[in-house]
Amino acid sequence: MNQQQKIQNPEMQVPKTPQMSERDFLNDQLSTEKYMTSGYGIFLNEASHQQLYQDIAGIFQETQDCQRQLYTTMFRKGFYALEAADQQKLSQEYQQFSGYSNQFPYQQ
Numbered sequence: 001m002n003q004q005q006k007i008q009n010p011e012m013q014v015p016k017t018p019q020m021s022e023r024d025f026l027n028d029q030l031s032t033e034k035y036m037t038s039g040y041g042i043f044l045n046e047a048s049h050q051q052l053y054q055d056i057a058g059i060f061q062e063t064q065d066c067q068r069q070l071y072t073t074m075f076r077k078g079f080y081a082l083e084a085a086d087q088q089k090l091s092q093e094y095q096q097f098s099g100y101s102n103q104f105p106y107q108q
Contacts, residue, residue: 005086011078026074033067 014021020028040060047053074080 005084006081007084008081009076009078023074023077023079026070026077026079030067030070030074033063033070037063037067 012022014023037060040056040063043056044053044060047056071080075082
């Protein structure tokens with residue numbers, strides 16, 4: 001990958017020891033939030049009781065927000081890197097997937 005296309009904050013240094021580091025704890029928390037969000041999403045798709053659905057929907061949103069905050073924290077500390085998108089590749093993908101829309105049984 002071209003280094004100029006990498007989007008990343010300076011990585012916070014963590015000690016290389018057998019003990020869990022801040023990065024390990026954040027990663028564990030983020031994985032847990034992702035797992036919980038997935039489970040709540042399945043529940044919401046299958047819930048038949050309206051009040052229970054609304055309660056879990058609120059918990060789902062709080063969990064989703066927590067997941068996003070953890071990701072943002074990890075990105076800010078340099079634990080996540082993104083690759084800048086190539087404009088030509090974006091245009092090609094857009095054209096490809098735009099063509100799929102005419103296969104839908106309904107039109108927008």
